[in-house]
Amino acid sequence: MGCQTDQELLGIIERVKPLVAKGKVADYIPALKAADQSNVSAAVFHITRGSDVCVSAGDIEQKFTLQSISKVLVLALALIDQGYTNVFQKVGMEPTGDPYNSMIKLETSSHSKPLNPMINAGALAVTSMVNGNSPDEKWRRILHFVQCLLGGKAIGYNKEVADSEYKTTDLNRSLCYFMKQHGVIDGDVDELIDIYTKQCAIEMNCLDLSRIAAVFANNGRDPQTGNILIEEEVARICKTFMVTCGMYNASGEFAIKVGIPAKSGVSGGIMAVVPGKLGIGIFSPALDERGNSIAGAEILKIMAEEYHFSIF
Amino acid sequence: MGCQTDQELLGIIERVKPLVAKGKVADYIPALKAADQSNVSAAVFHITRGSDVCVSAGDIEQKFTLQSISKVLVLALALIDQGYTNVFQKVGMEPTGDPYNSMIKLETSSHSKPLNPMINAGALAVTSMVNGNSPDEKWRRILHFVQCLLGGKAIGYNKEVADSEYKTTDLNRSLCYFMKQHGVIDGDVDELIDIYTKQCAIEMNCLDLSRIAAVFANNGRDPQTGNILIEEEVARICKTFMVTCGMYNASGEFAIKVGIPAKSGVSGGIMAVVPGKLGIGIFSPALDERGNSIAGAEILKIMAEEYHFSIF
Amino acid sequence: MGCQTDQELLGIIERVKPLVAKGKVADYIPALKAADQSNVSAAVFHITRGSDVCVSAGDIEQKFTLQSISKVLVLALALIDQGYTNVFQKVGMEPTGDPYNSMIKLETSSHSKPLNPMINAGALAVTSMVNGNSPDEKWRRILHFVQCLLGGKAIGYNKEVADSEYKTTDLNRSLCYFMKQHGVIDGDVDELIDIYTKQCAIEMNCLDLSRIAAVFANNGRDPQTGNILIEEEVARICKTFMVTCGMYNASGEFAIKVGIPAKSGVSGGIMAVVPGKLGIGIFSPALDERGNSIAGAEILKIMAEEYHFSIF
Amino acid sequence: MGCQTDQELLGIIERVKPLVAKGKVADYIPALKAADQSNVSAAVFHITRGSDVCVSAGDIEQKFTLQSISKVLVLALALIDQGYTNVFQKVGMEPTGDPYNSMIKLETSSHSKPLNPMINAGALAVTSMVNGNSPDEKWRRILHFVQCLLGGKAIGYNKEVADSEYKTTDLNRSLCYFMKQHGVIDGDVDELIDIYTKQCAIEMNCLDLSRIAAVFANNGRDPQTGNILIEEEVARICKTFMVTCGMYNASGEFAIKVGIPAKSGVSGGIMAVVPGKLGIGIFSPALDERGNSIAGAEILKIMAEEYHFSIF
Structure with a gap:
C-alpha cells in the first residue's frame, strides 16, 4: 500500500506546491484572510500498520479551523443521538x-427540506438535532465527540474565527x-448559529485530521484501540x-477524477478516507474557484493515480 | 360620475355578497382567523363633490388591519424621506x-435587490429607509404619516395582531x-421586523381607507383641505x-379585467384609486386563492364596468 | 395638447440624438446588424385633429421590422378570432x-402556461391561435389585419430578416x-415558427407605426374613418x-418613469399609445442593455414630462 | 461471495414480489403501458467463477427496453470515440x-452545459458525440457496441417503442x-432524436443486461474472453x-441505503455493478414515484445487506 514514508508524502507536496499561487485564500472574515497562502501540510494515518501509523510532511504544526469539514462529524453525532x-x-x-448556501431548493422543494447535510441549510438542521438540554451542553457534546475521535486529545476552537463568523x-x-418558518428546525436561531460557528471554528492540525479520517476508514473504530467510536452504518x-x-x-468531478471520499472546508482543510486502509488530513488554504483547497485536491488526485485509492 | 349614493353602493355589495362563501379567511395567525367571513363593507370618497363627499355601505364600523396595503403608504413616506x-x-x-414572499429572485438577481416594493422583501427594505433616529421614532413617523393622510384622525394599531405576527x-x-448579508438593508433585523409588523397592523375602517385612497386620487393633495400631503410624483x-x-x-389579470390601481392586504382590505375622481376603501376578509378579497375584487370589477373606472 | 408640429418633434429628436452612441444595435442576425446606429425617426398621429393629423421628424422613410411589436397586433387578432x-x-x-425568452416559469408553473403574451412563449402560443385552415392562411390573415390597421396600405415583410431568424x-x-409537450400548442412547430418569424419581419416606417398606435389610442377605431377595426375591450x-x-x-421602470403604454422591438421600433389622444411610432436601432431603443425610450420620457402623457 | 445459486436469487425475488402492487407501470407511451406489472426477473453474472457464471430467476425470457440505462452505454462509447x-x-x-428532464439548470448555468450525462439533456449531447458520418452510421455503431458488450450476441430494438417515443x-x-441555440450540440435535431429514441428502445432480457453489467464490474474487460471492450478509466x-x-x-438515497453503482430505466430495468465481483440485470416494470423499479431497487438493497455489496 502506498504512502509509507514521510519522504514519499513530502515528494507529493513538493509537486503540488506551485499550485498554491493559482488559488485564493478565503477572505470573507479577517481571521481566515490572515492564512499563509503558501502553506501545504498533509498527514496519512494508516489503520493497518503497527505502532508507527502516521506519516506526514509540510508544516504539520500549523493549525486550521474545520469549517465545513465539521459537517461530517456533527452528522455522525446527530445520527448517533437521534437515529437514521x-x-x-x-x-x-x-x-x-x-x-x-443556496435558498432556492428550500423554496421549491416540498416540505422545505434541505437536500442534504453537506449544504449549509442541511448542516444547520443537523446541528440542531444534536442532543443536549441547553445550547452549551450541545456544544460541549460536539467538542467532546471530536475529542473522542482524536483519542481523547484536548482540542478547542478558535474564538476569534467563531466570533467573527x-x-x-x-x-x-x-x-x-x-427552515424555522417551515418547521424544519425549532428553537432560538442565534443559539443555533452560536453552536454552528463554534463547530466550524474547531481547530486542529493535519495530523489530528488524518486520525479522525482514519476512524471513518476503520468503519468507525478507533484505529489505535479498536473501540467503536461510530457505528459502522x-x-x-x-x-x-x-x-x-x-x-x-x-x-x-472529484468523484470522477479522484474517487476518494473527501470533505473540504473553506479554511483549506480536506479530510479524506481510503476505506479499510487509511485516513488523510490536508491543509493548504489557497482555494480554487469552487472553494476547495487547490493543492489539497491535487494531492488526493496524485494519490489516487499512484496508489489506486479510488473506490470506483 | 358613478356611485353617488349609499344606496347605489349597497346594491353592489348585495350583488357580491354570495361570493364570500367561496373565499377563505386568512388563518396563519389567530387574530386574523377570527374575522367574520361574511363581512363586506365599502366606502367611496369623491374628491370633486362639495361637503358630502363620501358614500358607504355595509358594516362600516368594522375595523381591519392594513397588512400589505401599508406597503404603499410606507413607500410614499420613504420616497418623501429619502428621495427617488x-x-x-x-x-x-x-x-x-x-x-x-419568495426568496428566489433575491438569490438569482444581481445585487440581491428586491424586484419591487410590493413584495415582502422590497417592502421590508422600504420600511428600513424611513427616517428616524431610533426604531421607535421611525414607527411614530409612519403612524403620524398615516394619520396625516386621514386628516389628522387618531388611529392606532392592533397590538394583538402585531405581536402575533x-x-x-x-x-x-x-x-x-x-438582504442584510448582501447590503440591501442594515441595522437590527428584529427592530425592523417590529416596525414592519406594527405598520401591517395599523387598524382602520373602510371609510378611513377610502379617504387615504382619495389622497392618491387627488395627486397627493388632501381631498378636503387641498393641502399637499404627498408630492404629485x-x-x-x-x-x-x-x-x-x-x-x-x-x-x-386585475389590470386587464378591472384596470383600477389597487392594493390588497391579507386581512381582506383593498385600497383602490380612480385618479382624479375618487378613492375606494373595501373590507371583506374572505380571500381568493391568490390572497385578494374575493368580494372586494368583484366590487371593483363591477365598478369598472358600470362606471368606466378603468384607466386603460 | 402637445407635439403639434414637425418642428416641435424634431426638437425632441435633436435632444435625444446623442444617446444613440451609448446604445448597441442588435447583432444576432446580419440583417439587423446592418442598421444605421445613428438613425432616429418618429411620428405622432393625432386622433382628434382635422385633416392634418400626423407630425413627424427624422428619416421617416426608413423602414424597420416590427419584431416584438408584432406581439401586440397578433394578440389583438387572436382575441378577435378566438375570444378572451x-x-x-x-x-x-x-x-x-x-x-x-426564459423557459424557467414554463417549467415551474402549473400547466406550463406562459405567464403573458408579451414574452416569446406567450407570443408563440398566441400566434398559434390565429384562425386559418393552413399556415399560409394564418399568415395572410395576420398580414391583412396589419394592413387594415394601416387603412388598407399594402405592406409586406422583410424576407431576408424572416429567413435569417x-x-x-x-x-x-x-x-x-x-409547450407542445404540455398541450399549450399543437400542430407543426416549424410551420408556427415560419409564421412567427414572418410576423416579426413585417416592415414599415414610423409613420405607419404611429397610425397603428392611433387605432389603439382611438379605442380600436380607425382614426380616419372611425370604423371599428378592433373591439374596444x-x-x-x-x-x-x-x-x-x-x-x-x-x-x-418605464411605467414609473414614463407611464405611456408602449411596446418595443429588438429592431429599435417602439409603438406607444396616449389613450384618447394620439399614437406614436418611433424607430432608432441603438438599444439599451434591456433591449429597448435607447433614444426611443427617452423621446417618450420627454413627451411624458412635457406633455403630461402619463396615464398614471 | 453471495448469490451463488438460482435458488438463492429466487428467494430474494419471492421476498420483493409483493412490492410490485405498490408501484406503477410507466404509461406515457402505450408500448410501455402494456408491461405486466407483476413481472420480476433478475440475473447475476459472476466474473470470478468458472464456466457456470450466471445465476438467474423469474421470467428471464422477458425482454424489455433499456431506456435510460442506455445513457451509460452510449457515454462509454462517446468517451471511447471522442475522449474525456x-x-x-x-x-x-x-x-x-x-x-x-428539467430545463432550468440549462438556463441558469453558464454555457448552458448540461450538468451531467445521466439527465436527458446530457445524454442527448453525449449521443450527438458518437462517431459516424451519418445518423445511420452513428446508430449502427451504438447497436454494434452494445452487441460487443454482449459477446457478439445479435440484439435489436423495439421499433414500436422507438416510433412511439x-x-x-x-x-x-x-x-x-x-442546446443547439447555445452551441452544445449541432446538426439536425430530429436525426439526433431518432438515434436517441432507438438507443432507448434497445431490447434485451435480464441475463443480457447482467452480462453488460459484468463488463463494468470487470473494469471494462469481457467477463468470458478477458478482451478489453472498454478502457478501464x-x-x-x-x-x-x-x-x-x-x-x-x-x-x-440509493447510495446511502444500498451503495451499489446502478442505473435504472423507466421500463423497469436496472443495471447494477459490484466492482470486481459481478454484474446484475433486473427487470420489474412497476416503478416507485421517482421512476425506479420498486422491486428492483429492493432486490439490490437486500443484496447489499446480505452480501455486503456496498462500495462504501
Whole structure:
C-alpha cells in the first residue's frame, strides 16, 4: 500500500506546491484572510500498520479551523443521538447542483427540506438535532465527540474565527429562519448559529485530521484501540455523503477524477478516507474557484493515480 | 360620475355578497382567523363633490388591519424621506411572476435587490429607509404619516395582531437576513421586523381607507383641505405600483379585467384609486386563492364596468 | 395638447440624438446588424385633429421590422378570432421578472402556461391561435389585419430578416416543443415558427407605426374613418399588456418613469399609445442593455414630462 | 461471495414480489403501458467463477427496453470515440437536485452545459458525440457496441417503442433546440432524436443486461474472453456516474441505503455493478414515484445487506 514514508508524502507536496499561487485564500472574515497562502501540510494515518501509523510532511504544526469539514462529524453525532429515521426526516440525501448556501431548493422543494447535510441549510438542521438540554451542553457534546475521535486529545476552537463568523453569517441566519418558518428546525436561531460557528471554528492540525479520517476508514473504530467510536452504518453514511456532496459543486468531478471520499472546508482543510486502509488530513488554504483547497485536491488526485485509492 | 349614493353602493355589495362563501379567511395567525367571513363593507370618497363627499355601505364600523396595503403608504413616506434615487437604488421597479414572499429572485438577481416594493422583501427594505433616529421614532413617523393622510384622525394599531405576527414571521426574518448579508438593508433585523409588523397592523375602517385612497386620487393633495400631503410624483409612483404589482400574483389579470390601481392586504382590505375622481376603501376578509378579497375584487370589477373606472 | 408640429418633434429628436452612441444595435442576425446606429425617426398621429393629423421628424422613410411589436397586433387578432376565454386559457396575464425568452416559469408553473403574451412563449402560443385552415392562411390573415390597421396600405415583410431568424431561432423552437409537450400548442412547430418569424419581419416606417398606435389610442377605431377595426375591450387589453409587460424587463421602470403604454422591438421600433389622444411610432436601432431603443425610450420620457402623457 | 445459486436469487425475488402492487407501470407511451406489472426477473453474472457464471430467476425470457440505462452505454462509447476532454467540454460531471428532464439548470448555468450525462439533456449531447458520418452510421455503431458488450450476441430494438417515443418526445426536442441555440450540440435535431429514441428502445432480457453489467464490474474487460471492450478509466467513469446520478432523484438515497453503482430505466430495468465481483440485470416494470423499479431497487438493497455489496 502506498504512502509509507514521510519522504514519499513530502515528494507529493513538493509537486503540488506551485499550485498554491493559482488559488485564493478565503477572505470573507479577517481571521481566515490572515492564512499563509503558501502553506501545504498533509498527514496519512494508516489503520493497518503497527505502532508507527502516521506519516506526514509540510508544516504539520500549523493549525486550521474545520469549517465545513465539521459537517461530517456533527452528522455522525446527530445520527448517533437521534437515529437514521429522525435525522433524514428533516434532511434529505440528494446531491444538488446549487451552491452550498443556496435558498432556492428550500423554496421549491416540498416540505422545505434541505437536500442534504453537506449544504449549509442541511448542516444547520443537523446541528440542531444534536442532543443536549441547553445550547452549551450541545456544544460541549460536539467538542467532546471530536475529542473522542482524536483519542481523547484536548482540542478547542478558535474564538476569534467563531466570533467573527457569528457576527457576519447573516446568510446562515436567513437559512435558519426560513427552515424555522417551515418547521424544519425549532428553537432560538442565534443559539443555533452560536453552536454552528463554534463547530466550524474547531481547530486542529493535519495530523489530528488524518486520525479522525482514519476512524471513518476503520468503519468507525478507533484505529489505535479498536473501540467503536461510530457505528459502522453511521460511518458508511458519512463516507457516502463525502462522495456525493463532499467537495461543494465539484463533488461529481472529484468523484470522477479522484474517487476518494473527501470533505473540504473553506479554511483549506480536506479530510479524506481510503476505506479499510487509511485516513488523510490536508491543509493548504489557497482555494480554487469552487472553494476547495487547490493543492489539497491535487494531492488526493496524485494519490489516487499512484496508489489506486479510488473506490470506483 | 358613478356611485353617488349609499344606496347605489349597497346594491353592489348585495350583488357580491354570495361570493364570500367561496373565499377563505386568512388563518396563519389567530387574530386574523377570527374575522367574520361574511363581512363586506365599502366606502367611496369623491374628491370633486362639495361637503358630502363620501358614500358607504355595509358594516362600516368594522375595523381591519392594513397588512400589505401599508406597503404603499410606507413607500410614499420613504420616497418623501429619502428621495427617488436612494429608494430605487435598494429596491427595483419590476413586477415579478414569483410569490410575494419568495426568496428566489433575491438569490438569482444581481445585487440581491428586491424586484419591487410590493413584495415582502422590497417592502421590508422600504420600511428600513424611513427616517428616524431610533426604531421607535421611525414607527411614530409612519403612524403620524398615516394619520396625516386621514386628516389628522387618531388611529392606532392592533397590538394583538402585531405581536402575533412578530412571533411567527420567520420568513420575513429570513428575507431580512438575506438582504442584510448582501447590503440591501442594515441595522437590527428584529427592530425592523417590529416596525414592519406594527405598520401591517395599523387598524382602520373602510371609510378611513377610502379617504387615504382619495389622497392618491387627488395627486397627493388632501381631498378636503387641498393641502399637499404627498408630492404629485410620489403619488403617481405609488399608483403605478398598485397597477403593476398591487394585487399579488393576480395583478396582471386585475389590470386587464378591472384596470383600477389597487392594493390588497391579507386581512381582506383593498385600497383602490380612480385618479382624479375618487378613492375606494373595501373590507371583506374572505380571500381568493391568490390572497385578494374575493368580494372586494368583484366590487371593483363591477365598478369598472358600470362606471368606466378603468384607466386603460 | 402637445407635439403639434414637425418642428416641435424634431426638437425632441435633436435632444435625444446623442444617446444613440451609448446604445448597441442588435447583432444576432446580419440583417439587423446592418442598421444605421445613428438613425432616429418618429411620428405622432393625432386622433382628434382635422385633416392634418400626423407630425413627424427624422428619416421617416426608413423602414424597420416590427419584431416584438408584432406581439401586440397578433394578440389583438387572436382575441378577435378566438375570444378572451380561449386565448387566456392558454396564456396568462401576469408580468414576469424573468427574461422574455426564459423557459424557467414554463417549467415551474402549473400547466406550463406562459405567464403573458408579451414574452416569446406567450407570443408563440398566441400566434398559434390565429384562425386559418393552413399556415399560409394564418399568415395572410395576420398580414391583412396589419394592413387594415394601416387603412388598407399594402405592406409586406422583410424576407431576408424572416429567413435569417427562421434559421437561427432555435430557442423559440425549444419553447414551442416544450409547450407542445404540455398541450399549450399543437400542430407543426416549424410551420408556427415560419409564421412567427414572418410576423416579426413585417416592415414599415414610423409613420405607419404611429397610425397603428392611433387605432389603439382611438379605442380600436380607425382614426380616419372611425370604423371599428378592433373591439374596444380588445384594444384595452392590448394597452394594458403594453403597460405591464411592453418594455421587456424594464416595463415596471418605464411605467414609473414614463407611464405611456408602449411596446418595443429588438429592431429599435417602439409603438406607444396616449389613450384618447394620439399614437406614436418611433424607430432608432441603438438599444439599451434591456433591449429597448435607447433614444426611443427617452423621446417618450420627454413627451411624458412635457406633455403630461402619463396615464398614471 | 453471495448469490451463488438460482435458488438463492429466487428467494430474494419471492421476498420483493409483493412490492410490485405498490408501484406503477410507466404509461406515457402505450408500448410501455402494456408491461405486466407483476413481472420480476433478475440475473447475476459472476466474473470470478468458472464456466457456470450466471445465476438467474423469474421470467428471464422477458425482454424489455433499456431506456435510460442506455445513457451509460452510449457515454462509454462517446468517451471511447471522442475522449474525456471533448466529452466533458460539452457535458458536466455534477449531480443535480432537479428532475432528469428539467430545463432550468440549462438556463441558469453558464454555457448552458448540461450538468451531467445521466439527465436527458446530457445524454442527448453525449449521443450527438458518437462517431459516424451519418445518423445511420452513428446508430449502427451504438447497436454494434452494445452487441460487443454482449459477446457478439445479435440484439435489436423495439421499433414500436422507438416510433412511439419519437412521435411524443417533444420535451427532448425542446432540450435539443435549447442546446443547439447555445452551441452544445449541432446538426439536425430530429436525426439526433431518432438515434436517441432507438438507443432507448434497445431490447434485451435480464441475463443480457447482467452480462453488460459484468463488463463494468470487470473494469471494462469481457467477463468470458478477458478482451478489453472498454478502457478501464472509461468503465470507472461510468460506474462513478451510476453512483452519483444513476437512480434519478433517488441517487443519493440509493447510495446511502444500498451503495451499489446502478442505473435504472423507466421500463423497469436496472443495471447494477459490484466492482470486481459481478454484474446484475433486473427487470420489474412497476416503478416507485421517482421512476425506479420498486422491486428492483429492493432486490439490490437486500443484496447489499446480505452480501455486503456496498462500495462504501
